[in-house]
Amino acid sequence: MDFYFRKQIHKKWDSMMHRLIFCLTVGLTVSCAAEAQATVDIDVFDQTSQFVADPTPTTSSESVALEAIGGHRFLEVTRTTGTGTVTGFANPLAGSDGEFNFSAQAGTTGMFTLNYNGSFADDNATNATITTNNYDLLEGGANTGFLFQALAQFGLKLAVTIYNDGTAYTAMKTIPSSTATTLQNYFLPFSDFGVGADFANVDAIRIVGTNTDDGSNFRLNFSAAANPVPEPGSMTLFALGGLGLLGYGARRKRAQSAA
Numbered sequence: 001m002d003f004y005f006r007k008q009i010h011k012k013w014d015s016m017m018h019r020l021i022f023c024l025t026v027g028l029t030v031s032c033a034a035e036a037q038a039t040v041d042i043d044v045f046d047q048t049s050q051f052v053a054d055p056t057p058t059t060s061s062e063s064v065a066l067e068a069i070g071g072h073r074f075l076e077v078t079r080t081t082g083t084g085t086v087t088g089f090a091n092p093l094a095g096s097d098g099e100f101n102f103s104a105q106a107g108t109t110g111m112f113t114l115n116y117n118g119s120f121a122d123d124n125a126t127n128a129t130i131t132t133n134n135y136d137l138l139e140g141g142a143n144t145g146f147l148f149q150a151l152a153q154f155g156l157k158l159a160v161t162i163y164n165d166g167t168a169y170t171a172m173k174t175i176p177s178s179t180a181t182t183l184q185n186y187f188l189p190f191s192d193f194g195v196g197a198d199f200a201n202v203d204a205i206r207i208v209g210t211n212t213d214d215g216s217n218f219r220l221n222f223s224a225a226a227n228p229v230p231e232p233g234s235m236t237l238f239a240l241g242g243l244g245l246l247g248y249g250a251r252r253k254r255a256q257s258a259a
Contacts, residue, residue: 039143039147039223039224039225039226040069040135040136040137040139040143040223040224040225041067041069041222041223042068042069042116042146042205042222042223042224043065043067043068043069043073043100043114043116043221043222044067044097044098044221044222044223045067045090045091045092045094045097045098045099045100045221046067046092046096046097046098047065047066047067047092047098048063048064048065048066048067048068048073048090048092049089049090049091049092049093050063050065050073050075050088050089050090051087051088051089051090052075052076052077052087052088052089053077053085053086053087053088054077054078054079054085054086054110055079055085056085059076059077059078060074060075060076060077061074061075061076062074062075062120063075065090067098068116069116069135069205070116070117070118070119070133070135071118072116072117072118072119072120073090073114073115073116074113074114074115074116074117074120075088075090075112075113075114075115076088076112076113076115077102077110077111077112077113078110078111078112078113079104079108079109079110080109080110080111080210081108081109082104082105082107082108082109083107083108084104084105084106084107084108085104085105085108086102086103086104086105086108086110086111086112087101087102087103087104088100088101088102088112089101089102094219097221098221099149099183099219099220099221100114100219100220100221100222101217101218101219101220102156102209102211102217102218102219102220103217103218104211109210109211110210110211111208111209111210111211112208112209113206113207113208114206114207114222115127115204115205115206115207116204116205116206117130117133117163117203117204117205118130118133118204124161124168124206127161127163127168127203127204127206128163128166128167128168129166130163130203130204131165131166131203132203133202133203133204134201134202134203135201135202135203135205136199136200136201136202137190137199137200137202137224138199138200138224139224142226143190143199143224143225143226144189144190144191144225144226144227145187145188145189145190145191145192145224145225145227146160146173146187146188146190146222146223146224146225147185147186147187147222147223147224147225148173148175148185148186148187148188148220148221148222149183149184149185149186149220149221149222149223150175150183150184150186150218150219150220150221151175151178151180151181151182151183151184151218151219152175152176152177152178152217152218152219153177153178153217153218154177154211154212154217155174155175155176155177155211155212156174156175156209156210156211156212156218157172157173157174157175157209157210157212158172158173158174158175158188158207158208158209159171159172159207159208159209159210160172160173160188160205160206160207161205161206161207161208162193162197162199162202162204162205162206163202163203163204163205163206164196164197164198164201164202164203165201165203167196169193169194169196169197170193171188171192171193171194172192173186173188174212175218183219183220183221187227189227199224207222
């Protein structure tokens with residue numbers, strides 16, 4: 001009789017563990033799928049080519065760009081010190097997604113501006129007057145910040161500004177020097193923009209990059225996304241699942257030995 005009850009308990013335990021494993025697997029799969037669907041591309045640079053340079057031939061360019069949020073992109077570069085040339089290139093030939101390239105010759109520093117407000121009038125004053133775009137970067141709360149896929153040979157500082165009904169909110173991100181050959185992920189949380197920033201109703205986005213050393217070679221893709229690092233809740237579930245599996249294996253082994 002004792003043996004019969006032990007056997008029934010083991011069966012129930014097996015069933016519970018299978019359900020737990022199934023629930024964890026489904027939960028993690030749904031979470032990953034939701035994250036993949038939540039990404040809002042700001043600009044992937046895969047269709048519209050633009051090239052600017054300071055001092056020549058032109059320092060700014062405005063273009064319809066269907067791959068950019070709002071369907072329009074403003075690009076500008078400015079040399080700040082030195083006598084070399086700084087260039088900005090929206091490069092659709094860089095890869096399947098394209099990329100933005102910014103470079104400054106040795107002994108030269110500079111900056112670039114990428115502006116997205118859905119129009120051909122692109123400056124801070126204009127951004128402050130646009131109040132009807134209402135870009136939703138949150139996707140129902142799934143997105144938590146800006147994801148930069150970037151690579152900086154000598155390091156670069158980014159200032160990202162969003163506009164809500166004429167009010168500007170800015171946060172900073174430093175892209176460190178790297179010897180990697182492929183784009184790396186860097187995350188700027190929405191929470192860094194401060195109280196009042198509304199990422200469900202963004203009217204314009206402006207990104208300004210400044211090289212932090214003489215000479216620069218910078219590559220960029222830009223989106224709003226969920227944090228690519230697993231959330232603490234997901235990690236906890238994973239850890240609990242692992243502990244449960246360990247306990248389950250040990251119990252089965254003891255049961256088989258007793259039998």
